[in-house]
Every structure is written in C-alpha cells, then in structure tokens.
Amino acid sequence: MQNIRSVKDKLPDEPFSGQNGMQFEGEDDDSSADSQLGRATERLRHLVLTGTFPLDEKLAEARVAELLAVSRTPARLAMAALERDGLLVRLPRRGFRVRSISLAEVVEAIEVRGELEAVAARAIVERGLSDASRAALRDAVAWGDTILAGGAFDAERRRAWCALNDDFHHALVAACGMRPLVAAYHQVNLVPMAAPRDTIFNVAEPNLLLRQLTVAQDDHRRIVSALEAGQAMRAAGLIREHAYRSGENKRRNFPHVDMRTMVMETPGIALVR
Structure with missing residues (x-):
C-alpha cells in the first residue's frame, strides 16, 4: 500500500499549501509568539x-x-x-x-462542502488543470483502487481510506487557485465529521461498506475524467451527488458504529448526537 503522504507530497505549491490550503506562500507557519x-x-x-x-x-x-x-x-x-x-x-x-453536534448539522456541512468543491471544479476548468494537480488527482484514484483491492477493511485499511479521501478532496480544492474558497473550505471542515477524512465505516455490514466505498471511488474517477475533459457542469454535478451520498452514508452508518473504536479512529464522532 502506498505511503499515506504519497498524494499530498505531489500537490502544487501555488497559490497555497498546508493542511486544507490554509498556509499561503510567504506566511510564517511557526510564529514564536504564538x-x-x-x-x-x-x-x-x-x-x-x-x-x-x-x-x-x-x-x-x-x-x-x-x-x-x-x-x-x-x-x-x-x-x-x-x-x-x-x-x-x-x-x-x-x-x-x-458543544454537541447533531447528525443533521454534519450532513448540512457536507452539503456546503460539496457546493464549495463544485465551485472549485468550475474554476479548475476555466483556469486549466495543471500537470501537478492532474498527477495528484490521478494518484489519489489509483491509490483508491489499491485500497479497495486489498481485502477486508481492518483498522489499517480504514486509516488508509480516510487519508486517501482527504488527499483527493484536498487536491481538488488546491487545484482551483481561489484563496477565499480555500478559506471557506477549511472552515466548513472544522465541523466534526464533515471533513473528507471523517468516514464512518459500518464494519458490521461489510458488503454494504464495500458497496459504499466502491461507489465513492467511482465518483472520484468520474470527477477526474470530467475535469480532464473540460466538462465543468458535469464535474460540479458529480461532486454534488458525491457529497449527497456521503451525507446519506453517514445517516445510514452512524447508528451501527462501534463508538469506542470510532472515537479513536475518527476524532469528532464523540460530539455527534
């Protein structure tokens, strides 16, 4: 399995870098005073x-x-x-x-995140997809294929999927070149369980789990294909559908999770009620 940093290491440096794109070029990331x-x-x-x-x-x-x-x-x-x-x-x-968070609020935040990603997709098509961003997105899709082909979703594979999902969406937003959008994207991802890395795995129903992740992986592949083909509206629509399914999966899976395990694997779920 690829190292979990393999995709983010290939992200473009301009116009922003760092987790969720919140560290911009020329900004000090370690002020001694703070x-x-x-x-x-x-x-x-x-x-x-x-x-x-x-x-x-x-x-x-x-x-x-x-x-x-x-x-x-x-x-x-x-x-x-x-x-x-x-x-x-x-x-x-x-x-x-x-503050406790309702599951409905989590789903709403995911919908907002999807809208921001849809705007990012349109900007990518208008401005052009850089070679570095193209490589990052393709690598994320290839990594997803490797994870899904690896058998049962044990703790290591679940962590790998969370990292992969975060990498894919990070690469998508980083590719748009819109600083205000990146700032808004970072803010919505602060809602517990709303960020791409915050996947709820229903390990009690492994067949359902595999179907959900397979559909998500197919979404990633189709989104990249639409971006590469310059199909802005199609990419935006696929992203919205992807976000909708993500929210519905959380509704479906949340009542069946092992909370003790998930609290350690997915920080933030402890706040959801």
Missing part, C-alpha cells in the same frame, strides 16, 4: 474531539490548564479559539462548555 498558544489549542482540540470532556457540561478552566500543562491564560485563550471554531460554547459569566 507557538505555545497554537500547541495548547491543538492539544485542547484533540481532547475535545476524542470525548475527554462530557458534552454540554462546563469546562473547568483549572482542569483544562492542567491537562494542557499551561497556565490559565493560554488555556482560556485556547478555549476561546475553539469557540470560534464551533467546538465550544461560551457560557454567560462562567466559561465554556463542549
């Missing part, structure tokens, strides 16, 4: 997404600071950052609580 806060925020994000804190209950500032190994000020700032990302809710005069 490094402690950045680390604290990402650590707190991980704790929230993996269900460390009870849903809809107040976060004790002292406990958060202890877990993050920081003082109360950066802990408070980290909580404020996660409020802006929609993971925490500010309580009147008494701190924050972890």
